[in-house]
Structures are given as structure tokens and as C-alpha cells.
Amino acid sequence: MTPTLTQLRRCTLAVDIGAARTRVFLRGKGLVVDEPSVAAVDVRTGALVAVGNRAESMAGRTPAHIRVVRPVAGGAVVDISMAQRMLRHVLGDRLGRRWLRMSVLRGMPVMRAAVCMPHGSEPIARRAAVETLYGIGARRVELVDTLIAAAVGCGLPVEHPEATMIVICGAGTTQIAVLSMGSIVSAETVPVGGDAIDRAVVEHLRNRHELLLPSQSVRPLHQVLGGPGAGGMETTEVHGRDVLSGLARSALVDTEGVRQAMRAPMTAVLDAITTVLRQCPPDLVADLADRGIMTAGGGARMPGLDLMLRQATGMPVHIAPNPDTVTVRGLGAMIEGKVRPMPLDRAGA
Numbered sequence: 001m002t003p004t005l006t007q008l009r010r011c012t013l014a015v016d017i018g019a020a021r022t023r024v025f026l027r028g029k030g031l032v033v034d035e036p037s038v039a040a041v042d043v044r045t046g047a048l049v050a051v052g053n054r055a056e057s058m059a060g061r062t063p064a065h066i067r068v069v070r071p072v073a074g075g076a077v078v079d080i081s082m083a084q085r086m087l088r089h090v091l092g093d094r095l096g097r098r099w100l101r102m103s104v105l106r107g108m109p110v111m112r113a114a115v116c117m118p119h120g121s122e123p124i125a126r127r128a129a130v131e132t133l134y135g136i137g138a139r140r141v142e143l144v145d146t147l148i149a150a151a152v153g154c155g156l157p158v159e160h161p162e163a164t165m166i167v168i169c170g171a172g173t174t175q176i177a178v179l180s181m182g183s184i185v186s187a188e189t190v191p192v193g194g195d196a197i198d199r200a201v202v203e204h205l206r207n208r209h210e211l212l213l214p215s216q217s218v219r220p221l222h223q224v225l226g227g228p229g230a231g232g233m234e235t236t237e238v239h240g241r242d243v244l245s246g247l248a249r250s251a252l253v254d255t256e257g258v259r260q261a262m263r264a265p266m267t268a269v270l271d272a273i274t275t276v277l278r279q280c281p282p283d284l285v286a287d288l289a290d291r292g293i294m295t296a297g298g299g300a301r302m303p304g305l306d307l308m309l310r311q312a313t314g315m316p317v318h319i320a321p322n323p324d325t326v327t328v329r330g331l332g333a334m335i336e337g338k339v340r341p342m343p344l345d346r347a348g349a
């Protein structure tokens with residue numbers, strides 16, 4: 001699965017098709033696409049109504065004949081043709097239809113693409129990613145482990161013989177790894193991410209307060225609550241819809257209860273961190289005690305996540321700058337040849 005840096009340098013596009021967002025890095029131009037992985041389709045005609053931000057803003061507000069779909073789930077493309085249409089649309093918008101048509105028709109070398117895949121992806125998921133890129137004209141697709149791309153994007157010295165630990169909290173999955181000398185020493189992927197935490201908050205409010213929360217209100221609520229483990233207000237007013245009457249109402253919510261609800265799905269992540277550390281040689285774990293853990297992915301923005309990891313591991317926890325785009329920027333650095341293998345004569349220096 002791991003292509004060489006030389007193979008990656010021949011790619012023009014670096015693509016991260018995530019459950020929440022799709023990001024594309026074009027060599028020489030940088031990040032050209034960062035849009036929700038969402039499409040709105042007219043079910044009567046099959047026509048694409050909107051993609052990305054516009055489609056996401058339609059979620060929950062469409063008439064019966066318009067369906068808002070997410071072609072990516074759990075770290076894999078689950079609807080290849082919809083993912084191709086979505087990518088074609090967002091790339092066409094950003095790079096111009098002519099660019100895309102030329103590359104599709106002529107099979108230009110421009111259409112070698114690098115795609116990052118969650119660690120331990122099934123062959124069927126890898127195949128789906130490759131097929132998706134073939135559909136937009138790629139002639140060759142290189143698959144790169146998300147953990148390596150993200151570690152590069154975070155600026156971690158992955159090629160050095162010192163341990164670095166990264167936790168990527170995405171929408172559908174959290175990936176954890178210890179890396180050394182450009183390779184993954186130990187890694188785990190758990191099917192828990194920002195979406196599971198959002199669901200836990202929505203369920204808590206429905207069960208405890210009989211309140212249905214619109215999906216767009218969950219993230220602002222994270223900020224108000226200060227996230228898992230953080231201090232803050234004891235109660236906060238939340239606006240939603242009454243479960244029984246269906247009418248709009250607000251409730252005074254116990255913030256510690258919501259924090260507890262957010263913490264529950266994170267238990268699997270904490271267990272996986274322990275497993276990864278247990279599988280590591282002691283020398284590397286000693287490195288990590290000083291260096292700590294780097295968190296990335298959109299979930300790393302969740303207030304209080306760093307504190308929770310620090311309390312659970314006793315290690316320093318850092319949040320990558322622009323954590324949600326580190327993976328695609330790391331992959332971008334690889335295709336632009338900005339990552340060099342460690343020279344052999346400096347090994348052990």
C-alpha cells in the first residue's frame with residue numbers, strides 16, 4: 001500500500017475524502033477544495049442539485065423529492081458514483097470545467113493522484129477510493145496511510161529514530177499511532193469520532209430533557225460547555241423542539257451531565273491509546289513522555305479534548321495548527337517533494 005516518495009512526487013492531486021469533509025490539494029496551488037462530503041440529489045430525475053456547503057445547508061430542510069446524501073461513511077467511500085459526481089463538481093468549480101475535461105479526455109499526467117486512507121482500511125475500501133479517483137480521470141492512484149500524511153502535515157519528525165504519537169480524531173473514526181523512522185510502530189483505529197460525540201449529546205438531551213436538538217446546534221453547544229472535563233458554567237440554556245408536543249422550547253441543561261455524555265464514546269479512544277502504548281518498545285514510550293501526543297483532525301478542535309487526554313495518559317498533549325487540514329497538507333507536502341527520506345549517513349546522529 002505504501003508508495004515511495006518518488007512515486008508520490010509524480011502526483012498532481014492529493015485527496016482526502018473524509019466522512020465529514022473532502023479536501024483536495026493541487027500541486028503548486030495548495031488546498032483548492034475543503035467542502036463537506038455532502039450532495040443533494042433530485043430523486044425524480046437523478047440530477048445533482050448541490051454539493052458541499054450548499055448541500056449541507058439543505059440537510060433537514062428539503063422537500064420530499066430532494067435527498068441529501070453522504071457518499072463517505074466510516075472512513076470509506078460507500079457510494080462511488082455519487083462520490084465521483086461530488087468530486088467532479090467541486091473540482092470543476094475550483095479548477096474550471098475545462099481543466100477537468102482536458103484531464104479526463106486526454107489522460108494527462110496531471111491526473112496521477114495520491115489519496116489518504118485510514119490506517120488498516122479493508123481492501124474493498126481501498127478499491128472504492130481508487131475507483132472514485134479513476135472516475136474523475138486519474139490514470140494512477142497512490143494510497144497513503146492517513147497517519148503518515150497527518151504526521152508529516154503536523155511537522156512531526158517522522159523520519160527520525162524518535163517516537164512521535166499522533167491521534168487523529170475525524171468525524172467517523174479516530175486513528176492513533178506511534179511512529180518512528182518514517183514508519184508506524186503501533187497503531188489502532190476506532191470507529192468513534194466527532195459524530196459519535198455529537199450523537200451522544202443529542203441522545204442525552206432527548207432522554208434527560210425530552211428536547212430534540214437541530215444538528216447545527218450541537219457544535220455551538222460544545223463550545224458553551226467547554227468540552228469533556230473542562231470547567232465552566234453549571235447550567236446552560238439550550239433551545240430545541242419538545243419531543244412530545246413538537247413545539248419549540250428551551251431547557252436549562254446541567255452542563256456536567258452533557259460532559260459526561262460526551263466522555264462516554266471517548267472511552268474507546270482512551271482504551272486504544274493504552275493499547276498502542278502497550279505495544280510500543282519501552283525506549284519509544286520514554287521518548288513520548290517528553291514529546292507528548294499530537295492531536296489532529298476536526299475533532300481536535302473540540303474544547304477540552306486535550307485536557308481529557310492529558311488527564312488519562314499523564315502526557316503533554318498538543319493540538320496541531322489547523323488540525324482539520326493537516327492530513328491533506330501533509331500529503332500535499334509529499335507530492336510536492338518537500339519530504340525527504342533521512343540520509344543514511346546521518347542515521348543515529
Ligand SMILES: Nc1ncnc2c1ncn2[C@@H]1O[C@H](COP(=O)(O)OP(=O)(O)OP(=O)(O)O)[C@@H](O)[C@H]1O
Pocket residue numbers: 017018019020021022074075169170171172173193194195198219222297298299300301302303324
Ligand atoms: N470546532 C469544533 N468543535 C468540535 N468539533 C469539531 C469542530 N470542528 C470540527 N469538529 C468535528 O470534527 C469532525 C470532522 O473532522 P474531520 O474534518 O477531520 O473529519 P473527516 O476527515 O471528514 O472524517 P474521517 O476522518 O472520520 O473520515 C466532525 O465530527 C466535527 O463535528
